Amino acid sequence: MTRSVASLVARARAGDARSVARLISLVEDGSPALGEVAAAFAPFAGQAQVVGLTGAPGVGKSTTTNELVRALRAAGRRVGVLAVDPASPFSGGAILGDRIRMQEHAGDPGVYIRSMSTRGQLGGLAAATPQAVRVLEGAGCDVILVETVGVGQAEVEIAQLADTTLVLLAPGMGDAIQAVKAGILEIADVFVINKADRPGADHTYRDIQGMLALGERAPGEWRPQVVRAVAVRREGIDEVVAAIDKHRHWLTDSGALRTGREQRAAVEVEAIALGTLRARMGSLRDGTPLSALAARVARGELDPYAAAEELLKTL
């Protein structure tokens, strides 16, 4: 390990917020030191509960995260927050702006808050976020909240790397059932119906409960919890924390924690390996053979599958 990385790691382990921030920047930038950082933090893997938090724009994700941080801190737990920007040209920047609301925790040494953009990162969210989680784990966080906006594939990737996934809904957004139909039943461990003081909240609650009642579960399998909250008024937040804790106990007792984390590690290792391969192919792009193969495909002399096969032979 290089001296600078070793010293950053030692200071992060001792709780130095600036060193934590520097290490996460190395991760975000795809630094060549990534491997070193990961190796240094490997022994502390699995010490924190990783809680994913996702939902459509406007459901109140950052307010809810903010209140969860407050409640977890009141219970004496060290908390990390990663706000992950899926880096759409259309949504880009919106999440970062919301971070301002979390400034109230800025002076608390028991909280690390960090926004991350994965734009251009090899392997995307799947490769970069787990490394940042490792850093926060090594820095002693008990709970790590990973927040992302529910667009694109991001929320599925969040679910893959979280121990516990919260899906936020709000009444009157007209998409509760559509969202449920479209697959979030499978990723949510806890549904939070935020803005539950608004008209339609009971309807949304019943809809979700109704959908959950339809799903078949094996004995001992987790049944997603549904919690009503009004985050801006701090209502229902303790109930959300209780649901997270309940899920954690179930994970441990059922053995799902271990198998889930092995699966997560498999996804992570695979993403890193694919990133490496992609980088190798990319470096070929300007010379032979990829550019030569591509020119033949563009001229209609070769089909892209045959070209891909040729390309793989050169790796």
Add this chain to the structure above:
Amino acid sequence: MTRSVASLVARARAGDARSVARLISLVEDGSPALGEVAAAFAPFAGQAQVVGLTGAPGVGKSTTTNELVRALRAAGRRVGVLAVDPASPFSGGAILGDRIRMQEHAGDPGVYIRSMSTRGQLGGLAAATPQAVRVLEGAGCDVILVETVGVGQAEVEIAQLADTTLVLLAPGMGDAIQAVKAGILEIADVFVINKADRPGADHTYRDIQGMLALGERAPGEWRPQVVRAVAVRREGIDEVVAAIDKHRHWLTDSGALRTGREQRAAVEVEAIALGTLRARMGSLRDGTPLSALAARVARGELDPYAAAEELLKTL
């Protein structure tokens, strides 16, 4: 080539809509016959102009597409439409619902309309959509409109596979400048300000023109066009078609068509190659070595980068 694929290809070439649909289904499902289909259509590569069409939800993408189809048909051109669903659990289904509005073209033998979901597809949008484009090209389309909602990475991938990219904006959505800042200046060849009869349309128009004026362009480089339209009233549609045609001429005259298509082929070949590698790794997931490596990572005995290196040695 198997007999069934050969016969489908022959019938699609002769303009049979059901065979075109069957072939696109093979593509969408990631059929093992993909390579065969691609090989059969390779000689017809590059005959159509591929026009990407993207924008945030609510800007009027499907109405605009519908009116573009009508205008292109009136000019005697054969048109293919691919509505690509980026397969978010949160947006899933919305695009397919919108297709209903295009029913009016259902009886026209000069129009192929197809919704595609890329959920779970190896290599995602980047791998599947170009194959569907090839099928439509082989079936004799002159223009292929590829429409996708502007969330996640999808619109960047659309721009990569299109000859000409239209970005739709609407006044009063409050995100014109933010969208521009966030990177769509680089992907748009034509901006369409739809709903241009609404308050704020002039403001949006001036904002976009102002941003474009700031960008530096080399002599002969394309300057993105900005067109105002009210698609529901069929206003400005001819101007959009004229901008598309103008861009097509520029592409041909400048040589950008050839280099763009070679680049596109490179991206496509790379995506297919990565999909193949991913499938190979995935098949290892249940046995050694990926699962064994993942278990060691989960236990903190190995870091994921070292594990990825081990994994690559097994490929």
